[in-house]
Amino acid sequence: MTVDIRDVKTFANLEKSFTLEEFWGMIEDNLPVRVGTNPTPEEAQEEMRNREHTKMFLAEIQLRYPGMSLTEVRLRYLGAPHWHLVTESINAINAYRTITNGIAYQTITANIVRQEITKMERALGLPDTTPPPVPPPATPVDAFLTLLAARRGAYTWIPGPSKTFTEWVNSPLPLDYPLPITAEINCWEAVLAAAAEAGLVPMGALRGSHLNTGRPAGRPLKTRTTTERLLGFLISKGTEKVTHDPATPGKNDINAGDVIVIERNMQHVVAVVTPNREQYRRIQVMSLWNGVSGGIFGLVKLEEVLRDGWRFQHSSLKELAQQD
Numbered sequence: 001m002t003v004d005i006r007d008v009k010t011f012a013n014l015e016k017s018f019t020l021e022e023f024w025g026m027i028e029d030n031l032p033v034r035v036g037t038n039p040t041p042e043e044a045q046e047e048m049r050n051r052e053h054t055k056m057f058l059a060e061i062q063l064r065y066p067g068m069s070l071t072e073v074r075l076r077y078l079g080a081p082h083w084h085l086v087t088e089s090i091n092a093i094n095a096y097r098t099i100t101n102g103i104a105y106q107t108i109t110a111n112i113v114r115q116e117i118t119k120m121e122r123a124l125g126l127p128d129t130t131p132p133p134v135p136p137p138a139t140p141v142d143a144f145l146t147l148l149a150a151r152r153g154a155y156t157w158i159p160g161p162s163k164t165f166t167e168w169v170n171s172p173l174p175l176d177y178p179l180p181i182t183a184e185i186n187c188w189e190a191v192l193a194a195a196a197e198a199g200l201v202p203m204g205a206l207r208g209s210h211l212n213t214g215r216p217a218g219r220p221l222k223t224r225t226t227t228e229r230l231l232g233f234l235i236s237k238g239t240e241k242v243t244h245d246p247a248t249p250g251k252n253d254i255n256a257g258d259v260i261v262i263e264r265n266m267q268h269v270v271a272v273v274t275p276n277r278e279q280y281r282r283i284q285v286m287s288l289w290n291g292v293s294g295g296i297f298g299l300v301k302l303e304e305v306l307r308d309g310w311r312f313q314h315s316s317l318k319e320l321a322q323q324d
Contacts, residue, residue, distance in 0.1 A: 002094040003057045003108070004050045008086060011058060020058055024051070041290075048294030053108045055299070056153060057090065060113050064129035081124050089120040098182055105182040109153040141257035143198035144317070148271055148286045151181065151194065157288050157295040160186030165193070169206050188269035190288040190297055191259055195271075200257075200317045241313045242280070244306040250279035254314045260285065260302065262312045268305060272314070281306075 137143035
């Protein structure tokens with residue numbers, strides 16, 4: 001898993017101005033060529049992970065140097081401080097290892113990208129452009145969004161329910177010991193862990209001991225699987241279902257901090273980061289899934305996790321309370 005210096009150099013040397021979204025559209029169109037004509041699933045997923053890390057890096061650079069758009073670090077400025085900043089930050093980020101239980105994992109998150117760019121600015125004698133600290137969250141929804149942003153790039157997707165999440169959610173003090181960023185969990189576990197830590201969802205509800213969806217489930221609550229209980233919890237306040245296809249109107253009332261449950265061969269759960277009331281397809285969500293981010297917690301557009309004919313519904317977690 002790496003930030004891809006090739007993509008950064010390509011973007012820095014474009015002859016015309018492209019937005020990051022336009023640039024990534026071009027890169028994604030060329031994905032099969034870059035990883036081979038017939039890539040294995042593992043090769044394609046590795047490329048998707050690298051692409052997500054590179055997106056994180058370019059987004060951070062443009063946040064810190066908003067008027068630059070990387071013009072100052074074009075290849076014609078080889079040897080200039082800002083070019084060293086880019087290349088040496090990437091080397092440091094790609095060499096970063098997170099230690100969990102004595103084992104070193106190569107895990108790159110948004111926080112690590114920011115940390116290494118700041119360290120390199122100081123090493124090169126450049127002004128510190130670290131964005132100011134985020135104000136303390138005013139609401140649990142704000143805290144939830146802050147945690148989602150910080151965990152971009154974290155985790156590794158596996159089918160759930162995972163052993164790691166199940167043990168964590170049932171441990172005596174889970175909120176005192178958050179899941180490590182290297183945890184192997186599934187999509188809804190990543191979302192619910194952040195929601196619980198933000199105070200948006202009670203831990204008792206996640207354990208299932210007080211869960212009541214208010215809908216027929218076919219079996220008594222105590223006999224349902226962990227998956228059935230938690231997915232029931234997520235959709236208990238869901239709106240009407242929307243079937244995604246080219247003719248579906250884009251207008252919606254989906255808010256930041258909502259969760260979206262997508263129906264397909266298995267349920268996929270994403271968390272809304274940036275709403276778009278005019279076009280649901282352009283909503284930005286955090287998604288942990290092999291299909292779009294290579295199996296890490298990535299920032300994607302909602303349309304990237306939808307296929308024609310799939311249905312979805314959204315829920316507001318802030319209204320959900322522990323049931324007695």
